[in-house]
Amino acid sequence: MDKTESLLTLPTPVPTGPTPTEPTAAAGPPARGRRDPAWVRPALAALLLATALLYLWGLGASGWANSFYSAAAQAGSQSWKAFFYGSSDAANAITVDKTPASLWLMALSVRVFGLNSWAILVPQALLGVASVGVLFATVRRWYGPAAGLIAGAVLAVTPVATLMFRFNNPDALLVLLLIGGAYATVRAVETASTRWIVLAGALVGFGFLTKMLQAFLVIPVFAGVYLLAAPTGFWRRVRQVLAAGLGVVVAAGWWVAIVELVPASARPYIGGSQGNSILELTLGYNGLGRITGAEEGSVGGRGPASGQTGLGRLFDTENGGQISWLLPAALILLVAGLLLAGRAARTDRRRAGLLLWGGWLLVTSVIFSFMSGIFHAYYSVALAPAVGALVGIGVTLLWQRRAPGVPRWQALAATVTLAAALAVTAWWSWRLLGRSPDWYPWLRTAVLAGGLAAAVLLVVADRLARRVVPVLVALGATAALAGPVAYSIQTAATPHTGSIPSAGPAVEGGSGPGRGGFPGGGRMRDGGQNAPGGQNRTDGQFALPGGAQAPGGQAPGAPGGGQAQGGGQLPGGGGQGRGPAGGGMGGLLDSREPSAELRSLLEANAVDYTWVAATIGSQNASGYQLATGEPVMSIGGFNGSDPSPTLAQFQRYVAEGKIHYFVGGSGFRANGGSSASQEIAAWVAETFEATTVDGVTVYDLTSGQEG
Numbered sequence: 001m002d003k004t005e006s007l008l009t010l011p012t013p014v015p016t017g018p019t020p021t022e023p024t025a026a027a028g029p030p031a032r033g034r035r036d037p038a039w040v041r042p043a044l045a046a047l048l049l050a051t052a053l054l055y056l057w058g059l060g061a062s063g064w065a066n067s068f069y070s071a072a073a074q075a076g077s078q079s080w081k082a083f084f085y086g087s088s089d090a091a092n093a094i095t096v097d098k099t100p101a102s103l104w105l106m107a108l109s110v111r112v113f114g115l116n117s118w119a120i121l122v123p124q125a126l127l128g129v130a131s132v133g134v135l136f137a138t139v140r141r142w143y144g145p146a147a148g149l150i151a152g153a154v155l156a157v158t159p160v161a162t163l164m165f166r167f168n169n170p171d172a173l174l175v176l177l178l179i180g181g182a183y184a185t186v187r188a189v190e191t192a193s194t195r196w197i198v199l200a201g202a203l204v205g206f207g208f209l210t211k212m213l214q215a216f217l218v219i220p221v222f223a224g225v226y227l228l229a230a231p232t233g234f235w236r237r238v239r240q241v242l243a244a245g246l247g248v249v250v251a252a253g254w255w256v257a258i259v260e261l262v263p264a265s266a267r268p269y270i271g272g273s274q275g276n277s278i279l280e281l282t283l284g285y286n287g288l289g290r291i292t293g294a295e296e297g298s299v300g301g302r303g304p305a306s307g308q309t310g311l312g313r314l315f316d317t318e319n320g321g322q323i324s325w326l327l328p329a330a331l332i333l334l335v336a337g338l339l340l341a342g343r344a345a346r347t348d349r350r351r352a353g354l355l356l357w358g359g360w361l362l363v364t365s366v367i368f369s370f371m372s373g374i375f376h377a378y379y380s381v382a383l384a385p386a387v388g389a390l391v392g393i394g395v396t397l398l399w400q401r402r403a404p405g406v407p408r409w410q411a412l413a414a415t416v417t418l419a420a421a422l423a424v425t426a427w428w429s430w431r432l433l434g435r436s437p438d439w440y441p442w443l444r445t446a447v448l449a450g451g452l453a454a455a456v457l458l459v460v461a462d463r464l465a466r467r468v469v470p471v472l473v474a475l476g477a478t479a480a481l482a483g484p485v486a487y488s489i490q491t492a493a494t495p496h497t498g499s500i501p502s503a504g505p506a507v508e509g510g511s512g513p514g515r516g517g518f519p520g521g522g523r524m525r526d527g528g529q530n531a532p533g534g535q536n537r538t539d540g541q542f543a544l545p546g547g548a549q550a551p552g553g554q555a556p557g558a559p560g561g562g563q564a565q566g567g568g569q570l571p572g573g574g575g576q577g578r579g580p581a582g583g584g585m586g587g588l589l590d591s592r593e594p595s596a597e598l599r600s601l602l603e604a605n606a607v608d609y610t611w612v613a614a615t616i617g618s619q620n621a622s623g624y625q626l627a628t629g630e631p632v633m634s635i636g637g638f639n640g641s642d643p644s645p646t647l648a649q650f651q652r653y654v655a656e657g658k659i660h661y662f663v664g665g666s667g668f669r670a671n672g673g674s675s676a677s678q679e680i681a682a683w684v685a686e687t688f689e690a691t692t693v694d695g696v697t698v699y700d701l702t703s704g705q706e707g
Contacts, residue, residue: 040145044136047149051132051156054492055125055165060117061495064626065168067591068499068638069103070120071622072096073168075631076107077115083107085259087268088618091610091631094644096618097272097285099255101209102170115629120168127172128165131179132156135385138183141190142349143393151385151392158384159487159503160322160377166492167501170211171381177207178218179385182356185222189352192232194240201244205251212286214382217367219248221359229352256282269644271618271637274674276644290373313369314380321432321504323380323387325484328428329421330387333394334358336417340397353393361386376500394421402461419455422476426451429483435507443486451479499619591623595694599627602661606630610658614650614701616640616677624663633659635680641673650680654701662688664697 064070068088076083078090085092086100096103105123113119132152140148155161164171181203188196200222207215223241230237259267259278273281281287308316315324334354341351364382368375400406401414426448433444454476461469487504496502594602602612602624614633615621621634635650636642645653653659662684688699 036145040149043145043149044133044152047136047152047156048129048133051152052125052129054156054162054488055128056122057492059121059125059166062121062166063117063495063497064591064622065117065121065497066499066501067497067622067626068096068618069106069168069170071618071625071632072100072103073106073110073120074115074626074629076100076103077110082268085268088271088621088634088637089611089625089631091633092268093611093631093633094269094618094637094642095271097281097638098170099209099212099278101206102168102173102211105173106168115626121166124168124172125165127176128156128161131161131165131172131176131385134176134179134183135388138179138186139353139389139392141186142353143396147392147396149392150395151388153481154326154388154391154484155384157481157485157488158323158325158381158387159484159491160381161384162488162491163322163496163501163503164378164381167378167496169378169501171378174207174211174215175381175385177203177210178215178360178382181207181218181222182360182385185226185356186353188240189226189229189231189349192230192236192240194243197226197230197240197244198247201247202251205248205253208248208252209255212282213290214379216248217364217382218360221356221363224359225352225356228355229347229349231347269637269642271634271642271644274643290375291367291371292373309370309372311369313375314365314383317435317507317509318502319377319380321435321487321507322377322502323383325429325432325487326387326391326425326480327383329425329480330361330390330394332417332421332424333398334361334390336414337390337394337397340401340414350397354390357386357389357393361390377502378500415459415461419458422458422480423452423455425480426455429480433483435509436505437508439490439505440486443482447479447482450475450482454479591619591626594624594627594696598693598696598698599624601693601698602628602632602663603630605660608657609660610653611660613661613663614659615663616681620663636674636677639673640677643674643676645680646676647679647683651683657702659701662699662701664690664699 072082072086072088072095075087075090079087079092081087082090082092083104084100086095086098086103088094088096105127106120109119109123132155135155136145136148136152138148139151161175164175181200184196184200184203187193188200204215204219204222223244226241226244227237230240232240256278259270264276270276270278270281272285313319314327334357337354338351338358341348341354344351361383364386368379368383395418398414398418402411406414429451430444430448433439433447454472457464457472458476461472464472490505491503606612606628610631611633612628612630613621613624614635615624616635617640618634618638621632625632633645635645637644650659662681684699684701688701688703690697690699692698
């Protein structure tokens with residue numbers, strides 16, 4: 001056997017465990033007792049170093065990335081109350097529309113290193129490096145170091161993973177926690193350990209505190225694998241899984257209980273809910289509403305922000321280049337691995353691992369493919385660990401079947417399956433690269449030619465000279481990974497801002513680099529967000545569902561004003577804006593940095609006010625807050641559709657002198673939601689005199705009433 005074959009050969013199989021009546025100690029020696037070959041540690045160190053370089057390189061170019069979360073991290077660095085609740089501002093008017101665990105890491109970093117882009121984004125990159133390491137450790141335990149290295153490498157260069165580990169959405173922490181849950185499940189299955197399976201539940205529960213119900217998609221998979229394969233009696237397995245469920249409830253529920261029990265008057269409003277309830281947010285807007293599309297107060301639902309549902313969603317124009325490069329290969333290798341496992345014993349670890357990662361991939365893929373509510377392409381990063389694990393496991397399992405002593409028909413079947421997986425991967429990479437025909441067109445041809453050549457040569461590898469086999473393996477690996485590596489490098493080299501980022505170059509009929517947009521829309525002329533259904537306007541604004549105009553759009557007859565859904569006039573749209581460094585206002589999906597003149601105005605006498613300004617929409621508010629470092633009230637939360645504050649509450653704040661300025665910005669309603677922001681804007685316009693500061697409409701709420 002040559003060196004290349006030895007690297008991909010599994011160690012001696014670990015015993016699969018005792019019968020249900022035997023003690024758990026009979027499950028065989030711990031996997032950690034194996035001694036890895038000398039090449040493993042240097043290879044792992046190289047993988048982690050390369051991953052760190054990819055994720056940290058030029059990280060500061062993205063600025064505040066998603067300013068919605070950056071502003072909340074800034075607020076949490078100033079106020080422990082804002083830190084705990086995940087408030088959008090340090091004065092605790094309203095929270096973000098997610099649970100706050102991912103904000104905690106960023107807020108602590110800002111407390112230590114100060115408010116800057118690197119303090120916000122470096123924790124995300126380090127979470128990515130840790131995810132690659134934990135995935136390696138998880139896969140290695142049952143399938144050997146080669147499988148672990150392949151799995152980690154695939155995760156590292158998956159374009160959507162590169163994107164999200166360089167961005168400040170909650171997904172980075174969620175991925176690490178779920179991989180940690182898989183590791184704990186693997187350890188639990190080895191010895192029927194109550195401690196480890198409860199830890200798996202606790203990690204998933206903490207995942208809930210990161211991105212709510214999405215974390216729970218893996219629960220039936222983790223529980224099912226443990227119930228099937230743990231080497232102990234049935235009823236003990238049931239009790240242990242119930243204990244793990246309790247771990248989920250405790251890890252996720254303590255924060256929810258506190259938020260629900262604290263009087264509403266003593267905490268910020270729960271952003272994203274219509275009833276100021278974290279339970280409503282969990283089950284509605286961020287829960288079942290994502291499945292059914294019934295998300296009251298959202299701007300998506302069954303509209304263009306969701307894209308087309310169905311089995312092809314993960315392969316379509318918006319999602320394919322993010323996650324699907326090795327997805328067909330992962331499915332092929334999953335089926336092949338399960339066939340190899342055959343009628344193995346109940347406790348067979350080889351089959352248990354395939355079911356663990358295969359179940360993760362299939363359950364999450366089906367939910368993502370058919371959910372009718374808001375779905376964005378970057379959600380698919382949750383699939384990347386499972387794709388990487390299945391590729392690593394499948395390749396090593398099939399390569400092992402080529403070893404001496406294996407029946408010839410089995411070796412041939414394994415070889416043909418590997419070749420087929422490689423050929424399909426090369427063909428699909430060719431298709432994906434073809435969606436950006438002007439972006440390095442030679443790469444598309446090279447990937448297809450190299451992949452097909454390697455697949456053909458693999459079938460006849462036994463007839464080739466032994467020294468040719470390492471070259472063949474290198475050619476196949478290069479062809480399989482060239483597409484995602486190129487996309488990942490392009491992603492790392494491109495600044496990304498806004499709420500809906502997208503990895504890779506611009507694709508025909510989809511979004512491009514930098515700021516992502518709604519599926520199906522064309523690019524705006526200034527590189528900003530796409531309009532739903534491609535409804536771009538020639539003036540740089542974009543239309544919204546139901547005819548509403550985006551924040552910042554001009555409404556006829558309203559000086560500097562925006563237009564609400566149904567035609568209601570709103571004050572202070574802020575005109576066309578002048579780009580990220582100009583004096584224009586932000587919008588629904590991204591913020592704009594205010595001009596120096598406007599920033600100076602807001603900072604004047606800031607200590608005399610609870611909020612230096614109020615404006616409609618969290619992204620709009622975040623730009624002013626990050627620029628000034630002072631609390632800015634986000635009226636209506638992210639979409640401007642939350643009933644916080646009500647008109648009466650806002651009028652009381654103004655009467656008490658707590659808010660200095662109202663900065664123009666339009667809100668709108670979609671899928672229902674509150675009209676409070678429109679009522680506040682109309683009252684401000686009727687009551688106070690408007691002034692314009694560098695193209696932005698501003699109302700001084702302390703200057704007395706107009707007329």
